[in-house]
Amino acid sequence: MLNIQLAKKYAAAMFELSQEENRLPQHGAQLTQISNLFEDSRELKAFMDNPQIDLQVKKNLMSKILADDFDAPVCNFILLLIDKHRISLLSEIIADFHALSNKALGIQIVYVKTAFALTDTQRTSLLQKLESITEKTIQLKANIDPSIIGGVIIKSGDRLIDGSVIGQLKSIKKQLVANC
Missing domain, CATH: 1.10.520.20 (N-terminal domain of the delta subunit of the F1F0-ATP synthase)
Structure with a gap:
């Protein structure tokens, strides 16, 4: 400490x-x-x-x-x-x-996980969208993780947005198990 x-x-x-x-x-x-x-x-x-x-x-x-x-x-x-x-x-x-x-500089670090490398167009589009939402300058830290199958996982501070295929499959599984 x-x-x-x-x-x-x-x-x-x-x-x-x-x-x-x-x-x-x-x-x-x-x-x-x-x-x-x-x-x-x-x-x-x-x-x-x-x-x-x-x-x-x-x-x-x-x-x-x-x-x-x-x-x-x-x-x-x-x-x-x-x-x-x-x-x-x-x-x-x-x-x-x-x-x-x-x-102090108004920069926010955002971690992005995708199944495949982002193209320049995708990266630019994602940056623009995140900057318009947060009203801050975004620094993307991209990571490739084939296990998510597709989609994207975005982590910024304590917020997590899971738009991955594997995340959606887990969500569906959880709902099916809860309803059985």
Whole structure:
């Protein structure tokens, strides 16, 4: 529980700094790059999580990695996390940062599951429809799941719209069982 609260506090601090500098999208993209770097390199994550390695060695490595491609506030934030022994919370902090950033920018993440890949026309049409309903900018996270047979499942926040063939079959089965 404490880690969740800490992650939210650090994310809020980075969010406020990014907002003050009008760099929310840029800092968000850079934080995502750093998160991907940690996910892609288990060795780097293990190195950073190892309490036996001197903090200055960790900071020197991260400074070299981030030096040219990242804004100073993002670099300083990562170095602060190392100093405060909070680098292990990086993925949670970045997720919380993105939640705050998306809310401020009017962006809503919508997860879409289809049996087959959406065509560009279908994707554009779905985006336009969702944006007109929500009155927000939509970021689609599409996933292909052949087990739904056909149709679409849309999840946004705590709302779930199941328009899949398998979902409809399950609904019919439930009604038949209830009526027997």
